[in-house]
Amino acid sequence: MSHASQTSLEDLKRAIKGFVVMSEILEKVYHAFLNNQVPELWANAAYPSLKTLSSWVKDLEMRCAFVGNWIIHGLPKSFWLSGFFFPQGKGSYVNYARKHNYPIDHLSFKFNIVPVIRDQEIVTEQMAEVQKGESIQLDEELPVPPEGVLVHGLYMDGFSWDWKLMVVGDSAKGVMYSPLPVLHMDPVMDYEPDHSLYSAPLYKTSARAGTLSTTGHSTNYVVAVYLPSHAQQDYWIAKGAALLCQLSD
Template identity: 45%
Template sequence: MRSSLSDLQRAIKGLVVMSSELELMYNSMLTNAVPDAWAKVAYPSLKPLASWIKDYHDRIAFMRGWLEGGAPPCFWLPGFFFPQGFMTGVLQMHARKESIPIDALNFGFEVTEAETGDDVASPPEDGIYVNGLWIDNARWNRTTRRLDESEPGVMFSPLPVVHFKPVLNYVPPAGEYQTPLYKTSVRAGALSTTGQSTNFVLCVSLPIREGTESDFWVLQGVALMCMLDN
């Protein structure tokens, strides 16, 4: 980014030739779009350029705080380039701690009362606290502590901090909806070299409103996202 911006500034001043790549970058900036030269090597995102830059700096601040101050009590999952790898590492640490095979471990989920990561004072004994997720086409009812229908005119709503807890031979509860978690609102993705989807992360099991079944929420198109498009 630094070198391409420097080259663009020089090209605008007429000090170097304006290449086709620099021209595309300039045109993208005029329309508040992320230049293709940056997007093709960056994390998946549908944000416009202004929001993308802010999100980019938030990610840097999150990682720098982790490096300089140690692991945070709550992890901002959208800040990871490859969150699947991070969560595999969490399971590996728990498997070593308990001396059990990692293949028998999976995550169980509990939505806490903490609204944001700042409300979390200390990490859990097992697993991790995760914040920064959004619910698409539904909301979290803080009274009933269940998934509920969206408020009128509200498409996205924040999900409180979630406890990702490693569970041996985990079986999802029958009365919960296996909510797919995506990095962006595009509910599709190509397989990466690791065999993982470039967009789908995992399914988060959430309790649902009484009197409904999983099929109801499937038809509603309910999913979780790591980031919004704006």
């Protein structure tokens, strides 16, 4: 066999081997589609999510729209915290520290409830109909805080919001998740939360568990949100009360 023929044969073997590998990948994607699951190939490059494929695609479209509207229309009046790839980011801390010349490692968030429920799906629909420089109707319901940011899109797991007492309360019968009102995340120097506040852990997904990062925190954990409560900490801890950035479906 000539050298040229041997080279062609080796190239053919490599091509066949590459085709087999690609076929295995595509087969996994195909089976994921059949089972309404997010393909592993996509999930490995995406944000943590437990959603089915159909819900995941809708969520992805909303995330893209959220960022796109931010670019076109400027800073949103309230940020969809669930739409961030890395919600643990400390951009608000950085802006506040630079503005007041404060050490960033002495800043913590004080959380104030804004009695408004803001649905990102409705926000996306309204934003699609406005022109540059215009505002949506939902923005009229929100105040403009002097410091910090407004965020929305969080869910309460194991408890709910008591609109009469304006504190956290027990979940309604048969209701597993309920929306948390808009949060005002207000940076404060050397903040010491009151003992009456419930320190609700915020997770990206309902799995709660995650891998341990170099910071010593779970990759699924975001931050502790201090919420007003008439019950002791142990009461809510026993119920497993926590906040979630997104639901499984």
